[in-house]
Amino acid sequence: MRPEILVLPTPAAVADALATRTATALRDILATQSRATLCLTGGSTPAPAYRQLAEADGIEWDRVHVFWGDDRAVGPDHADSNVRMAHESLLDAIALPESNVHRIEGEHGSEQAARRYEQTLMEFFGGDGVQFDVLHLGMGADGHTASLFPGSPALGEHDRWAIHTEAPPTSPIRDRVTLTFPALNRARTTFIAAHGAGKQQAFADVLEAYNGARALDDAPPVAQIQPEGSCVWLVDLELANGAL
Numbered sequence: 001m002r003p004e005i006l007v008l009p010t011p012a013a014v015a016d017a018l019a020t021r022t023a024t025a026l027r028d029i030l031a032t033q034s035r036a037t038l039c040l041t042g043g044s045t046p047a048p049a050y051r052q053l054a055e056a057d058g059i060e061w062d063r064v065h066v067f068w069g070d071d072r073a074v075g076p077d078h079a080d081s082n083v084r085m086a087h088e089s090l091l092d093a094i095a096l097p098e099s100n101v102h103r104i105e106g107e108h109g110s111e112q113a114a115r116r117y118e119q120t121l122m123e124f125f126g127g128d129g130v131q132f133d134v135l136h137l138g139m140g141a142d143g144h145t146a147s148l149f150p151g152s153p154a155l156g157e158h159d160r161w162a163i164h165t166e167a168p169p170t171s172p173i174r175d176r177v178t179l180t181f182p183a184l185n186r187a188r189t190t191f192i193a194a195h196g197a198g199k200q201q202a203f204a205d206v207l208e209a210y211n212g213a214r215a216l217d218d219a220p221p222v223a224q225i226q227p228e229g230s231c232v233w234l235v236d237l238e239l240a241n242g243a244l
């Protein structure tokens with residue numbers, strides 16, 4: 001199913017939409033399920049949304065389990081850790097039990113951390129396989145999502161759920177763990193949040209892939225996010241103006 005694209009006026013409106021739509025999705029899920037799973041993203045885009053989500057009413061956080069789509073091979077206190085960002089913007093402000101936090105243990109190095117995370121996913125989701133209720137993703141200026149970068153062998157991984165990968169040389173921390181497309185594309189509700197002129201070309205290339213004007217293997221990695229469930233892009237005018 002082709003993802004929906006929602007154009008918001010400003011980055012703040014993108015953050016508001018991500019927070020409010022996630023809160024609504026979690027409340028709806030918890031109205032009919034005993035638990036809900038939320039897979040967070042890293043980067044700078046989600047932080048204001050996570051601060052707003054921490055203030056949302058009516059979410060029984062003790063029934064929510066939190067995961068990550070990727071992280072650097074660092075410990076949870078490292079300045080560049082996605083887990084640290086989530087604690088500072090969301091987790092430390094809500095009544096979510098520590099046992100409901102299922103992080104990537106990057107301090108063990110990316111290979112071992114990937115296998116430990118995969119084991120965590122298998123134990124949590126069981127035989128039906130990983131399937132997040134709500135998945136947050138972003139997009140880099142090169143069109144990467146999670147830590148699935150252009151040209152990476154990780155793009156072709158179709159068996160494992162979590163693997164070691166490397167960010168480009170320009171990245172301060174190259175050693176990464178990322179979920180793979182098979183794990184990401186089983187999500188029930190996916191939000192991809194991105195804003196700013198710097199991502200216009202990548203977004204334009206994604207739209208070409210959606211329209212069949214660009215082969216998927218010549219498109220930004222995020223174009224391969226085509227979940228079984230709903231998928232909504234939350235973008236601002238500045239990003240969309242150059243592409244839509």
Ligand code: 6PG
Binds near residue numbers: 041044045046144147
């Ligand atoms: C990460 C994210 C990554 C991020 C993009 C966009 O761990 O950094 O998973 O995929 O979403 O790089 O980052 P910004 O939100 O900072 O533009």
